[in-house]
Amino acid sequence: MLGVRRTRIVFFLTFLIGCLLWIVFYLHVPQNQSGTNLTETPFRLPDWLNNTNALTTNKGFCSSTRQSASSYVVDDTGTYCPRTALLNSGCCPTPVAPDHADTAIIVRRFVCDSCNQTRENCCQIYEHCVSCCMNRQHIHLWREALLQASELPAQRHLLLADGLFQYCQAKCRTSSQSVLHENTYRDAEHRYCFGLYLTSPGP
Numbered sequence: 001m002l003g004v005r006r007t008r009i010v011f012f013l014t015f016l017i018g019c020l021l022w023i024v025f026y027l028h029v030p031q032n033q034s035g036t037n038l039t040e041t042p043f044r045l046p047d048w049l050n051n052t053n054a055l056t057t058n059k060g061f062c063s064s065t066r067q068s069a070s071s072y073v074v075d076d077t078g079t080y081c082p083r084t085a086l087l088n089s090g091c092c093p094t095p096v097a098p099d100h101a102d103t104a105i106i107v108r109r110f111v112c113d114s115c116n117q118t119r120e121n122c123c124q125i126y127e128h129c130v131s132c133c134m135n136r137q138h139i140h141l142w143r144e145a146l147l148q149a150s151e152l153p154a155q156r157h158l159l160l161a162d163g164l165f166q167y168c169q170a171k172c173r174t175s176s177q178s179v180l181h182e183n184t185y186r187d188a189e190h191r192y193c194f195g196l197y198l199t200s201p202g203p
Contacts, residue, residue, distance in 0.1 A: 121195030
């Protein structure tokens with residue numbers, strides 16, 4: 001009789017412990033794992049993109065491009081000028097109106113002279129690419145490219161940029177965007193691109 005009672009007690013305790021373990025496990029499993037409609041955290045655009053008025057404002061000092069050995073540079077206001085014309089502040093001189101001095105030819109803002117008008121917006125000259133990219137008229141393109149970068153591992157480095165100038169420099173560097181095959185460019189003359197990344201090889 002005592003043995004039967006002891007067996008029942010053991011069985012009851014085992015059942016009770018099993019129920020408690022199941023309840024604990026159920027409470028700790030995220031509820032969205034049990035369904036098929038998983039909600040992903042939406043990608044958040046960088047803060048600098050929301051303050052477009054300050055993106056190309058001269059702060060009294062500037063950074064400038066350093067990638068190539070070109071005799072021209074672009075500062076972080078999008079101004080293009082000879083390297084020798086840089087001021088002590090690191091900024092290019094203020095652009096002069098076209099109907100004034102000859103310096104208007106060499107000190108300009110948002111230069112797109114060597115850039116094409118394709119979806120990729122590729123340029124022959126790196127400094128033109130950076131300068132053209134910084135024009136506020138491309139704000140819709142910045143947004144699209146950053147959203148695209150959030151989905152493409154090869155473009156994720158763009159999300160690390162802490163401002164428009166840094167973003168355009170990174171975007172314009174020769175990358176797989178302008179390369180068709182390992183050592184072949186899509187367009188040998190337009191190697192620097194700030195447009196959308198081509199996900200398919202294309203012609």
